[in-house]
Amino acid sequence: MHTILPFLLAMVAIIVLLNMWAAKLKIAYPILLVVGGLLISFVPGLPVVRVNPDLIFFIFLPPLLFQACWTVSFKEMKKWWRMITSYAFLVVFFTALSVAVVANYYIPGFSIALGFLLGGIVSPPDAVSTAAITRFVKIPKSMSAILEGESLLNDASSLIIFRFAMVTVGTGQFIWHEAALSFFWMVIGGAGIGLVLAWLFVQAHKRLPTDAPSDIALTLIEPYFMYWVAEQVHASGVLAVVAGGLYMSAQRLIFLNSASRVRGYSVWESFVFILNGIVFLIIGLELPEIVAGIRSQGIPLSTAIGYGVLVTCVLIVARMISAYASMLATRIFRPGVAPKVSSRKRLLLLPLLLGWTGMRGVVSLAAALAIPVTFDNGVAFPQRSLILFITFVAILLTLVVQGLTLPYIIKRWGVFDDLMNEESEELTKREMKRGLKQHVYGFLKNKYDNELIGHSGMEKFLKQWEERSKATDDSWMNEKTKVIFLELLESQREYLTELNKDPQIDEEIIRQQLYQIDLEEERLKII
Structure with a gap:
């Protein structure tokens, strides 16, 4: 404990310093955190960072999703629900399928099930990265609402794919009707549990003699409770937190007083900032151990990097194809909400730019680290180190390449100029x-x-x-x-x-x- 505590405190200090440096350079802080963690990992004598796979989801996901629900515009989500749900479910599945097919064909030892597992891990774009990057440029409210709404739901859909793929890899079989029933229970049960618990929490805040510190303390534990209860009954903990968080966000003026809202905003902003910073630093700090794992399996580093670049290209292309398909469907079936731009060139560039916003981050890392080292019977999980490495490469490339170029492309192409008002x-x-x-x-x-x-x-x-x-x-x-x-x-x-x-x-x-x-x-x- 005395060894790891100074290291954790140093991590928080590094997160703050890198964030200040990123603000001065006008680049997204997740980029510097990942690169900084990578460089720090080569410092000799540092303790090895290992996160318990069973706790990775539980520690990071509930508060990050809960806080996102309080900042997203539910009214805009309702307005663009067709686009949001298509990106959150159909696009995620199409991306996972594309990764599965390519991995099965090009990467030796990758079955379709392992390919879907990898696809479920790397398919959801990261909301934190996108928000941090687009902070330096102005984007239309409609685009912001689509990206924020997508980020809330695509985590659930990707993790459902991840869960099914894990079962298939472990058992070697996939039963469609059982999977369909399980899918509906995870979606409906997760959302229902989240709404019921959220209503109970709102009643508790209203009826108990709480003050600002106790209100804030309760909101810190509530997302964890929603997630835990849903997972105990094999429903989607992510959807439970999202549904409950959206309900409580809409009721904030009813069950929280002004002191709780003002102070809670600052507490949650700092808490989520530290959580995000730790995760992005861990991404960089984990690389040496991941590299050692693929080398122990006899996979050359250059070959593993090639696989990572290949999967990253599949992610980008699949998202762009989906963006063009979505634009075409919108113009055919919902022409009234289709974006109005001044030229055909800008119209064609708009989906291309939307496809370029798919930076990966927290959820992908959490899912990859949640893969167990061995099955219950002691057999090593196949290709775990390679999956971790490919995930790291996808996160790094999308953050650095797309993250650094996205603000420039938005300004240079001026695609959003017609949509800004x-x-x-x-x-x-x-x-x-x-x-x-x-x-x-x-x-x-x-x-x-x-x-x-x-x-x-x-x-x-x-x-x-x-x-x-x-x-x-x-x-x-x-x-x-x-x-x-x-x-x-x-x-x-x-x-x-x-x-x-x-x-x-x-x-x-x-x-x-x-x-x-x-x-x-x-x-x-x-x-």
């Missing part, structure tokens, strides 16, 4: 704030009309909202005006919640304003 977004913000002011005045005059007349404190209170001034003298805020102020803030939340039902309003703008209201309420409490 910054003036409309600014207009929406102005209209929202104007409507919010009108709502404030209407609320005050309807409920406190008599108290506004001739009362200097109330007149100053009204003027503060009219001018949005940053007054340094808060002595006018007595207990009466504080009660009115709190009622006013709650009324604004109700107004914004109702406004969010408009499908034309960007939910992210609403959330930003709600966060400002939470901050205003917290400021009021310390006056």
